[in-house]
Amino acid sequence: MTSTPSAPPVITRFAPSPTGHLHIGGARTALFCWAYARRHNGAFLLRIEDTDQKRSSEAASRGILEDLAWLGIDWDEGPVFKRENADGTTTTLGGNPRSVGSFYQSDRRDIYDSYVDWLVERDLAYPAFDTPEALAAMRQLAEKEKRTFVYRRAADYNRDAALARMRSGEPCPIRFKMPATPIDFRDEVLGDITVSNDELDDFVIRKADGFPTYHFAVVIDDELMGTTHIMRGQEHLNNTPRHVALMRALVNQTTNRTFRIPKFAHLTVIANQDNSKMSKRDRDKAARAKCRELNIKTADDVRARANARPLPRFDALSPADFEQWLGDKARQLETHALEDLASVIGVELPEIAVDDFRRSGYLPDAVLNYIALLGWNPGEKGPDGKDLERFDTGYLVEKFAFDRVGKSASKFDRAKLIAFNQDAIAQLSDEEFLTRWAAWARRDDVETLERLGIERLKLVAGAIKGRCRTLKDVRPLVSFAMVDDDAYAFNPKDVEKHLKADDGAGLATLRALAPKLQALPAFDVASIDALLDAHATDTGLGMGKVAQPLRVAVTGAAVSPPLGATLAILGRDGTLARIRRCLDTVTRA
């Protein structure tokens, strides 16, 4: 063993490249790595693979840390992050207890360089000077001949000359000399895999810009950080033989032992319903398609549709940028600008990144539960005799093992996630529900939070909780209370049916009810319900004939949360003002 005697028995790692928010597929990988480490009292480590200077950003790194922390996937080693917990305490995630950091690959270039040098000295790796054009030509030729393109060091390669060029400072990539033997390895979920060496090329381990490639950095770091189990997406399956070849060639410079081969487990891809890969660009794609459908060609077309509604983030965009975006599939709009646009044109943007789900009002528990089931199944029955599907991370940790990880790709079913989320919300206590909603609304629905206030919401938490599929649903549920008492519109059909019909029976009920509501000692859900109930019984009208007219009177429509809650959130004054206004308007009409 290379690591200190106190090294944990199992070390897993999640190693994202910071090019944007954490993808939902990445979240599942992280979850499984985390669960496996916890299951075996091991350590879960987070490493940021920022070797691509052009695409990596610090903001993205921070975003990924936040996403993971929000999900509740804690890392033991890695970048330090202070998470604010719901109860006001702070938890510090990450750290460097075994002195194996830094956890940013861009900080570790000296380490990679020394291993590259070691390989080059032994002619196990070599500098290459092919032009991009020459490489492209070789690829084309291979394609024409219908074979895999495999880069090999040319027969007339002059090592001394190449080394001299490299030492003179000419920028060049370093390639690993692939041994001429087939590579085999075991995958914990897929089984034994063998790859013929004519499929394996002399791949680049250090780019001309001096940064290591993914393949190299990952191998060095997993050895130096003591990774025992590598779990990652199946798109890496074809890279694994390269990594194994590297591991077999390398020697740990501190222990003088050859690299250990960790266990591998490749997780299947998560796809959209139409089998396309879930991609961050899907959101832009959805919006772009809708624009085409609505024949929107310029930013002005969008503003015209917005009817003077302010769209701060969208307006921050230059019209030229927008038009370019419309015509260029490769372009992505800034998150909030895209959401502004979506609200105007009426598309639902598919959630792809963890942060999308957060902003759409999903609970981390529900997201975790759902993605755990994508490719893993406990294979157990619950007390009701049905397959066990709903569980928390504690259960996952207790049960997670590779033998129940699926081999076939799965499609992401948003409807099922919503069902999980709806249940998760319904199971929250009223206080917890409000706490969670308020935390969410502070970032994502400030208007509702401010307009209604948490105190008024407290009155109706119980009534709306069970009606929310996501936290976002609170708003439409209470939107009737967000307009002034004289500003909501009456739905003509509902007015006809519940108020005017039967010679204005509904209106008569309102006139009878108003003084009773006025006189009610306490204007809370229970008292209101009791009053309505008594009125329905005493008059012999039945609840339907009492509740519906009232509902239409105070909200303008025949659909709202239960009446007690509806009236309570409006308050006594609001309720009476609305009944008065209804009586005035509708009677006159």
Next chain:
RNA sequence: GGCCCCGUCGUCUAGCCUGGUCCAGGACACCACCCUUUCACGGUGGACACGCGGGUUCGAAUCCCGCCGGGGUCACCA
């Protein structure tokens, strides 16, 4: 196209390793009915799958072979 992986209801899956208990079970979605002051919740019921073709066997979703289908990958991106 080469290579690698995969193939049970629309979707996620249980069952497959250790053939019979599977005319294939659950969940989500869907449909119907019930409950009901609207919406929602809940309850009951329904429709829906072993990709195809050959073997092996008394017997195959389960084992073998072929075909077909899907995905991944073929970068100085990870």
